[in-house]
Amino acid sequence: MRTATLWATLATGLLSMLLLDDGLAVNLLLVAVPASLAAFFAGRAAGRRAHAWALVWGIGGIGLLSVPALRDADWPSFLAVVTAIGLGSIALQGGRSWPAVLLGPIGVLNSVVLGPAWGWRGLRERFGSARRGVGVGLRALVVTAVLLLVFGALFAGADAAFANLLSDLMPDASVSGGPWHVVLLVLGLVGALAVAHTAAAPARWDRVVVPAGRPRNRVEWALPLVVLVVLFAAFNAVQLVVLFGGYDAVLKKNGQSYADYARQGFWQLLIVTLLTLLVVVFALRWAPRDGVGDRNLVRGVLGTLCGLTLVVVASAVRRMDMYVDAYGLTRLRVSVVAGELWLGLVIVLIMAAGVWGARWLPRAVAVSAAAGVLAFGLMSPDALIAERNVQRYEETGQGGKTPKFDLEYAQELSADAVPALDKLKEPMRSCALSSVAEDLATDDKPWYATSWGEVRAREILRDHPLVTTGYSSVCTQMAIEQMYR
Incomplete structure (x- = not known):
């Protein structure tokens, strides 16, 4: 194990601890970068070369991790993250057969067990003894933290603008979330070690021979x-x-x-x-x-x-x-x-x-x-759903007919649906957007945990505020009418 692999692993763990506490968005990409570097350094140390298909799988996995950064809806983001893990396993292990494509994640799970022990051996080899290496690292981290806290506090007290900048950029590291931060740190370290170990010692699924079936008459x-x-x-x-x-x-x-x-x-x-x-x-x-x-x-x-x-x-x-x-x-x-x-x-x-x-x-x-x-x-499935239902609402309301619109379901959509729901006429618009507007108003996630869909929705609601005065009873009545229609 090279020193570069250890540093990339440590960076993955620290970024996981600092950035993944508030949700998934751009922070997932930021965590994936050092984890990918750990796999690259480990593979190079083991004598492996990156082939064209490995780059295709890796780029595809990174592209899938951009979905949480762009969309507020959880369900397509979850599907994208799971698929990215599958592509990453193929990129790390290679292969072109059905066993390699279908069984790739099993090799990564095996490295979850073997990776930490492999990382500990590499740490001892690089620093001589475990006690000395851990001591040196802890002392360096303590001195760094003290310097940052002292001088950061002084600069923040000297200038309000700098204090606001620090509060916006620095992740929340409060004591109340300490146990959860430790869990995120451990998950980041174990995950990076598993990825690096898989790159260094991949499972050769292409060697699995699937026996052919007996031909029939x-x-x-x-x-x-x-x-x-x-x-x-x-x-x-x-x-x-x-x-x-x-x-x-x-x-x-x-x-x-x-x-x-x-x-x-x-x-x-x-x-x-x-x-x-x-x-x-x-x-x-x-x-x-x-x-x-x-x-x-x-x-x-x-x-x-x-x-x-x-x-x-x-x-x-x-x-x-x-x-x-x-x-x-x-x-x-x-x-x-x-x-x-x-x-x-x-x-x-x-x-x-x-x-x-x-x-x-x-x-x-x-x-x-x-x-x-x-x-x-x-x-953006939620945006497509909202756009299609708004179009249906307008079409069914032509010619004096009663328009059809599921208001209760529209209120359950994510911030991705705001641009389409914004096209509705009042009072339906304010009723449909009330739930999303309330969630966005009470959501104070930092920039790295905020998706582009949420940012766009806030801009629309800021430029065209909801008309809420006297609309509560109107929205309730409209929901009841739509339910029985």
């Missing part, structure tokens, strides 16, 4: 799939008839509304897509492999099944669009549609692998997942 393999293809074709034919014949005739015959028709089918079609992927995986495992004829049979049957599944994906998305027209857009609905679209992309990649080979498929699926999560976070 053509009839035994193809007959169930051909029957399934016929079933898919019949369902898709009905979908096309309904599409060109019009939904009205079908709905009138079955006595259904648009919303009932969409709700009845979307979840079933989503499950169909997932099950089809499983069928393709197991079919490839047991596919006949005796010659060119068998390969052509596999490509023809599975390619047809995948093509028909894409029509099912389109039908599911169309049904959800109908359901949104009837009841509005929500977080669950936008999430499952995004998931369905990604499953459709995976099916396209499988079809391409059947033509050009499957060597690149694991990496392509991982890249598509990371790109989808990043795009999902950057497009």
Whole structure:
């Protein structure tokens, strides 16, 4: 272990202790920088070189960590952070096979146990003995802290502007939060050591050999799939008839509304897509492999099944669009549609692998997942939900009709939705923004824990303040009306 790795690890722990107490935003990127440097120094000391794909995974992970810095909503930020951890594990360990892509995080978890012991050995090697090294470090930290406190307090007392600058820039290190700060310090140190140890001694998942399945007879393999293809074709034919014949005739015959028709089918079609992927995986495992004829049979049957599944994906998305027209857009609905679209992309990649080979498929699926999560976070789902529901509110209110708007749900959205909700007319605007405005007014997080979505929302609310006088009863009445409408 090089001294640079130790310093980068210490910097990660200190930044975690000072910056991560108030939430996640830019501070997550600031903590990730020294942790990445620790991995780089440890990998170089172990004789590893950074390959092009490792840079791709690493840059992708850093890009995903920008989502909490841009968006106030917690749910896309959580998804982005989890995906960034997965990409980081692939960057640290490398690999191009399915075990390397799917099992990468296990190697990092193993380093969580081995990393601290490895770091302690490196600390003893660099400083001679543990007692002397710890003593030198503690004395240096104590002297530094005393100098900063004494001179910082004197300068703050001499000038009010400098005192305000210190209060804005310095993280909160109050005694009341001492135990939690210690926990953050330990987590930062352990995390950085785990990352560095993984870079120095990666798990070689590419060496894991997945035994091939026993090939089946053509009839035994193809007959169930051909029957399934016929079933898919019949369902898709009905979908096309309904599409060109019009939904009205079908709905009138079955006595259904648009919303009932969409709700009845979307979840079933989503499950169909997932099950089809499983069928393709197991079919490839047991596919006949005796010659060119068998390969052509596999490509023809599975390619047809995948093509028909894409029509099912389109039908599911169309049904959800109908359901949104009837009841509005929500977080669950936008999430499952995004998931369905990604499953459709995976099916396209499988079809391409059947033509050009499957060597690149694991990496392509991982890249598509990371790109989808990043795009999902950057497009700001809460803002998209608010914008779509505001548009629906305006469209349904035309011609003297009663507009449809879920006020209670709008009040649950994050600060990312403020720009779209700001377009509403009073009193609906003030009612929809009241909860967000109250949260922002009582939120005093420092700059490094504040997202760009919160900053933008504060600017909008400052330039166009809410009209709150006498609106409490009006908002309550509107919420009740919308609930029973």
